[in-house]
Amino acid sequence: MKLTVSSVTTSLVSILFSVKYASSIFCYDCNSAFxxxxxxEFDHFNLGVVNCSLKDPIDHIPPMESTFCRVIKMDIYGKVRVVRKCGYVADDYKMNSCKRQTGTGELFVTYCSCNTDLCNSSSKCDRDLAILSILSLLAVYLFKTSF
Structure with missing residues (x-):
């Protein structure tokens, strides 16, 4: 079999495109406000699934490819909003976990990140949030009983 420049070029281009496709991640993309x-109570049936590598770049950050999915749960004065989307800038907490932040007043935000296709459904993030809540309550209980 004789290798030609054309066949080598075609093979390299095919490999590059398949690697690009293989590195993409699919995430749910929705907002409970809309x-x-x-x-x-997540219902994935007929909800938007996006290939994050094909999304338009976000204006307020340097151009980069999304490598993970994210769920953001906001509890503001008792009203809950959930946003599921592609993630671009990794936070300083561990991937495939959640981080809860408290703001002023009655503002609570939970960020969950994960790096497998369609992982930003509710079950994983709810489980992590439940574990985080139980550990927090246990820490408060142990702190109070020790004094």
Whole structure:
């Protein structure tokens, strides 16, 4: 079999495109403010799934490819909003876990990140949030009983 420049070029281009496709991640993309199926009682049926590597770049950050999915749960004065989307800038907490932050007043935000296709459904993030809540309550209980 004789190798030609054309066949080598075609092979290299094919490999490059397959690697690009293989490195993409698929995430749910929705906001419970506009679609209640995106909320805490997540219903993935007919919800938007996006290939994050094909999304337009975000204006407020340097151009980069999304490598993970994210769920952001905001509890603001008792009203809950859930946003599921592609993630671009990794936070300083561990991937495939959640981080809860408290703001002023009654503002609570939970960020969950994961790096497998369609991982930003509610079950994984709810489980992590439940574990985080139980550990927090246990820490408060142990602290109070020790004094």
């Amino acid at each position: 679609d209640p199926r995106c909320g805490e």
